[in-house]
Amino acid sequence: MRAVRFHERSGSDALTVEEVDEPSPAPGQILVDVEAAGVNRVDAVFAEGGFSEVYPHSRLQPPRLPHIPGSDFAGTVEAVGDGVRRFDVGDRVFGAGLGAKFPGTYAEKVAAPVSNVAHLPDGVSFESGAAIGHAGVTAWHSLVHHADVEPGDYCLVHGGSGGVGHVAVQLAAALGSRVVATAGSAEAREVIRELGAVDALDYAQSHDDLRESILDATEGGVDVILDYHLDDYFELDIEVSNLNGQVVVVEGGETGIDHQHLRLALWKDLTIQAAGMFNIPDMSAALTRLGRLLEDESLTVEIDRRFDLDEASEAQKAVENESYVGKLVIVP
Ligand SMILES: NC(=O)c1ccc[n+]([C@@H]2O[C@H](COP(=O)([O-])OP(=O)(O)OC[C@H]3O[C@@H](n4cnc5c(N)ncnc54)[C@H](OP(=O)(O)O)[C@@H]3O)[C@@H](O)[C@H]2O)c1
Structure with missing residues (x-):
């Protein structure tokens, strides 16, 4: 599959698209075919070394290199790991909180623990689902x-x-x-x-x-x-x-x-x-509630721009340096 990775902790310039092995879902995880990934400031922090270098007393260790960045995603379940009951193959889902302890979402597929995932209501677009995660939680x-x-x-x-x-x-x-x-x-x-x-x-x-x-x-x-x-x-x-x-x-x-x-x-x-x-042990309840608020239009997520996977570095720099309303998304 195609994925964005960084091999050194030197910030958003270090992001490149590469061909990598598909992840397989561990027990308690699902494999998701990613339709859209949200872009967040925190992804730039991790690309610079993770919280433990920026904030030495953080519990989060820098990700092992090379690393796929990206906290947020929305897509379709392609496989489920052992012990997963809440999700089936083909379900529409969205999630947040990856890209630190777990490989991230700037990729065609991602393996996500079910504690970081919720069902995406039918009326809510993949892009909205991907954009809401980190910000909404x-x-x-x-x-x-x-x-x-x-x-x-x-x-x-x-x-x-x-x-x-x-x-x-x-x-x-x-x-x-x-x-x-x-x-x-x-x-x-x-x-x-x-x-x-x-x-x-x-x-x-x-x-x-x-x-x-x-x-x-x-x-x-x-x-x-x-x-x-x-x-x-x-x-x-x-x-x-x-x-x-x-x-x-x-x-x-x-x-x-x-x-x-x-x-x-x-x-x-x-x-x-x-x-x-990143301290929340289970984000799925909050994500579920946010999904319902998006569905009944009590909540909208403004999407300022969309980027290809190859433009991840540009997207990440835009988050750091530009002014706009709402969110940016990557569409693999
Ligand atoms: N603790 C956590 O778990 C957590 C989670 C998510 C985010 N965060 C942090 O929360 C912050 C916001 O994240 P985000 O994703 O929403 O970032 P963002 O989309 O880049 O938004 C940053 C906002 O800050 C505004 N801003 C810039 N200078 C300002 C000032 N002097 N006074 C008031 N507002 C100002 C910007 O407005 P203009 O564009 O008009 O300048 C923009 O609306 C970041 O620092 C991020 O690291 C923390």
């Missing part, structure tokens, strides 16, 4: 599992036009919260409003102006914040939070946080929670 893990968003809550999503952000906006709105999100362009802010945000704000304004805009838009305070620029926004998050507010962090940046921030947070009894989707 992260948004779910953050807003439902960690923050337990309630109807009526004010929810702030920093960067609401990104892969995670645009799903988080819709999920928080579907849960009944009033969502305010930020984005860098007027077009992206328009899309965010169409996706259900009560307001969309320009993140490029000064922090003082942004704080005032958030407080105006939220009747004076936010209950739940999803942050992936903690180095930029932690102080702002504390300032705009309501008493007993929650800040869920999915990425932190490298500098700018010190113990004084926790000292400030105690005045509001804030809960600060770090969420890592």
Whole structure:
């Protein structure tokens, strides 16, 4: 089969398409004929060495080389391993969380543990299934599992036009919260409003102006914040939070946080929670729920562009360097 691989940990430039042996499903795994693969920032991190080099205390070890990248996929089950009861040959499926411990999805076929897979409803395209995985599970893990968003809550999503952000906006709105999100362009802010945000704000304004805009838009305070620029926004998050507010962090940046921030947070009894989707032992329940939300159109996933397998390096660099709304997918 054709697959994208890297032989050295030197980032997105190292991705090449090669002819490799087809995987065979181990016990508890299924073999999937891949129709589409989602592209994520994390795939670039793994191509640079995996979390254990970028974050030395992570549990994730760098993948053995050569390695196939790619977290997300959708396709059709071609074979099932021993002990698999939930899936049959021919089922439409989608999944997430590969490309770290397991070989990834930038390939014509992938072997996936059933804990990382759900059935793809008939009305949902393979591309949508492939695009939702990593972003959707992260948004779910953050807003439902960690923050337990309630109807009526004010929810702030920093960067609401990104892969995670645009799903988080819709999920928080579907849960009944009033969502305010930020984005860098007027077009992206328009899309965010169409996706259900009560307001969309320009993140490029000064922090003082942004704080005032958030407080105006939220009747004076936010209950739940999803942050992936903690180095930029932690102080702002504390300032705009309501008493007993929650800040869920999915990425932190490298500098700018010190113990004084926790000292400030105690005045509001804030809960600060770090969420890592690769720590979820079984993603299938969240994936199943996301699939149903896609099916009944409570959730859409914006697909900005499609790439061939040969263009994986270009796709990966676009995720790292370009601005667009939603997700990119590779179609093998
Ligand atoms: N912890 C986890 O398990 C987990 C899982 C998934 C993702 N993540 C992390 O979460 C982050 C988002 O992932 P993603 O897949 O959604 O990435 P993405 O699709 O590239 O989205 C990034 C978003 O950040 C916005 N942005 C850039 N600079 C900003 C700023 N100064 N203030 C506010 N927003 C800003 C971008 O908006 P513009 O395009 O308008 O600049 C874009 O909407 C990444 O850092 C990723 O590593 C963590």
